[in-house]
Amino acid sequence: MACRSSEELQSFVEEAKQVYFEGKVANYIPALQRESPNHLSCAIAYPDGQCISAGDVTRKFTLQSVSKIITLAIVLMDYGPEHVFHRVGMEPTGDPFNSIIKLETSSKAKPLNPMINAGALAVTSMIKGSNAQDKVEYIIDFVKKLTNEDEINYCEEVAISEFTTSFLNRALCFYMKGDGVIHGNVEEIMEVYTKQCAIELNCLQLARMGAVFAMDGLNPYTGEQVIPKNIARICKTFMVTCGMYNASGEFAIKIGIPAKSGVSGGIMGAVPGRMGIGIFGPALNEVGNSHTGMKLLELLQEKYDLSMF
Template sequence: MACQRNEELQELLNEAKKVANEGKVASYIPALQRENPDTLSCAIAYPDGQCISAGDIQKNFTLQSISKIITLALVLMDYGSEHVFHKVGMEPTGDPFNSIIKLETSSQAKPLNPMINAGALSVTSMIKGKDATEKVEYILDFVRKLCHDPEITYCKDVAISEFTTSFLNRSLCYYMKGAGVIHGNVEEIMEVYTKQCAISMNCLQLAIIGAVFAGDGICPVTQEEVIPKNVARICKTFMVTCGMYNASGEFAIKIGVPAKSGVSGGIMCAVPGRFGIGIFGPPLNEIGNSHTGMRLLELFQEKYDLSMF
């Protein structure tokens, strides 16, 4: 997909970059610390295959938690909603994304939703494949189909960095395995999960995935259905209720579109029936969302009235 530079979008980008020094690049995953906090880029992909952009949209970054919405779509397609939601709930939580407290206080030890780490780990445990390598390739094949790009892969440095420091996520897995919520080898689940989070792409590719969800599962590049309409609907609903961590309610009021963020600084938006947005801005706010990306979306909302509400 060709992407044209847009001066109006660049002006909004320049305005949003003014708050870059108010955020901090993620440091708890060592490989993410190296990102330049002044980086900010954005692509907007339309259903007809057109695209506009500003900033260095070819700069690659890892999906991190944005991958949660992709693996959710994949297991829903493979198993159906009844099976999936037997293992993970549908309710928002006001707790941090890596919290263990709701597992301890729930009678079933079932994660509240697929967008928190516990829920995403439960979803990852359902990915098809005989071993971690096959499961990761299965996820990658799906992402490549969504982006219409066979070159998509994961960043080995980030995957290793995450795998060796994911002590809390291992705790979540072992807790859920002890309660019978997940099955299988915890280290294998962790390998798949950390490589899933380390899938690398640029803003244009992320905007195309956003456009797939915005267009009820239709890829804007090929015009083929890559996600069933009902699965796209479920995913967009989770993006609204849980996609921006425990700031999702505020985001729904201020911006009002389905979105998913990651601690690398990525944000994917799916504006229903209109377009997909891919943003990369590494400095994070205290919740874990891109600070400059959030400011850019606030400027979008002021100028273009994005809200679906």
């Protein structure tokens, strides 16, 4: 059973929007704090090509931490799991996504997983390219394949805003570089990382990207196997165990789908074999997930039994 009506989806969006005042727009990245907290939009992309939507789904927003699953897929394809997981762990954490604590207490500053900032920075340091521009273009080209869109780029204003205020992320990089977990120039890594986080999509594009993961790496709209099946499986597993920050366990129980969130308010969902979901709701809860987006997914799960468990 699945929602096939934009009108029905709109009714769920309207219900979820009623709790927007309980969340807050991210304010530690200056360029993000201008978003309207009561905005909520959603698109659902099905493998047969049908796409339904509700709200202003053409409104662009930056991927932020949703980009972590994209870069993870890239380095897994380029280097293989053994190489990647020698430098980044596979375990969930109950600590905040930007915590430095586990780097101090774990062996040789190895990040626990690729979905926390330390792990994502280690992953970004592995992206191929001769300079920051090459690496960013490499990431964007892959996003174009996932979304089947040619007009994809990053928001320069958000990238600059993040680059100039990312003091903690720089500290994470230097800490890991001191133990040999990452190599290369920290400022270049930060440039690539902040620009990958600033890649702009809308809900329709995000839903199509989610559909690729839902279909084990096959782009159902082009027929191309964009991500090998085994790597898509690894990515979806991380989305289940670590994708919703330190609320991933609760999310798995309440909603039960692979998903990745970002502090812009975006959520990419991948219901295995069934659909991709793209949500944008800038009002965040206390752990950094879209508050209205979480409410919307709860409503959809109750109605359509989305959980894979």
